[in-house]
Amino acid sequence: MKQARRLAPRAIYNQPVQTAQSSAIIQAENLTKVYRSGRIEVPAVRGVSFSVERGEFIAIVGPSGSGKSTLFYLLGGLTRATSGRVVIDGVDFGSLDDAARTRLRKQRIGFVFQRFNLLPTLTAMGNIEIAYDISGQKQPLDHAYLDHLSDMLSIKGRLDHRPSELSGGEQQRIAIARALITRPAIILADEPTGNLDTKNSDAVLAMLRRSNKELGQTVLMITHNLEAAAIADRILQVRDGQIISNTATAYAAPGAPGSAPIVPPAVAGDGASL
Numbered sequence: 001m002k003q004a005r006r007l008a009p010r011a012i013y014n015q016p017v018q019t020a021q022s023s024a025i026i027q028a029e030n031l032t033k034v035y036r037s038g039r040i041e042v043p044a045v046r047g048v049s050f051s052v053e054r055g056e057f058i059a060i061v062g063p064s065g066s067g068k069s070t071l072f073y074l075l076g077g078l079t080r081a082t083s084g085r086v087v088i089d090g091v092d093f094g095s096l097d098d099a100a101r102t103r104l105r106k107q108r109i110g111f112v113f114q115r116f117n118l119l120p121t122l123t124a125m126g127n128i129e130i131a132y133d134i135s136g137q138k139q140p141l142d143h144a145y146l147d148h149l150s151d152m153l154s155i156k157g158r159l160d161h162r163p164s165e166l167s168g169g170e171q172q173r174i175a176i177a178r179a180l181i182t183r184p185a186i187i188l189a190d191e192p193t194g195n196l197d198t199k200n201s202d203a204v205l206a207m208l209r210r211s212n213k214e215l216g217q218t219v220l221m222i223t224h225n226l227e228a229a230a231i232a233d234r235i236l237q238v239r240d241g242q243i244i245s246n247t248a249t250a251y252a253a254p255g256a257p258g259s260a261p262i263v264p265p266a267v268a269g270d271g272a273s274l
């Protein structure tokens, strides 16, 4: 099993968020989200701060109800924070009106969801093309790049099939191609292997890893599965709306932010779920 490194006290989530000169592509600063229903308040995210460097692969893990999805919505600009800031690629989401936030989301963030969300009446290719059109890119779709992605994701022969003719793993790989085709600043993946068997899960995780290594793609993946999380460079563990640990895995580049002396692995690797 890969050895993990627990971060020293200088863990990033306790550090002040860096300034505009920083190379961080995601900055979450003292983020909170409180859901209100009548007189009941549910604090789902409670003062979370961390940053993600360009080109990092981060996993956020935690048990059900720990606030992962809420964090995902906040980072993706899908909901507003109650307080605190989210800065994506230098732009503060909170400073934008709804239209500008939607634009930023389309241009800079690629989403991958547990349920694939492919349009059933279109072929795989049609799904990728329509996503590209909707994203409002100025350049026409780069077919050479799509070819490259198709090779990388092993979906070349599957592009003229409809989702119902594809396996779950193939559908998720099409969804990853759809997310990558706009060359987003970050990929946000929410339980991308949640609907897949082990073999397809492994393939999808390997593809996410490959897109990170080969394209330098920044990836932030939410999961409840520690084994899936172990493929990331760094694992942030969430409990009760707070980050409780920040662990560099053996994949982290030496000298990468937060790298620290090696101590016994903090992460179980055999399919354990939180």
Ligand code: ADP
Residues within 6 Å of the ligand: 035, 036, 037, 042, 043, 044, 062, 063, 064, 065, 066, 067, 068, 069, 070, 071
């Ligand atoms: P996770 O994704 O880790 O399961 P969530 O972010 O979905 O966690 O939920 C965190 C907490 O916020 C839970 O207590 C959940 O019940 C609550 N919650 C989530 N969404 C809502 C909502 N729309 N309204 C009220 N409470 C919510």
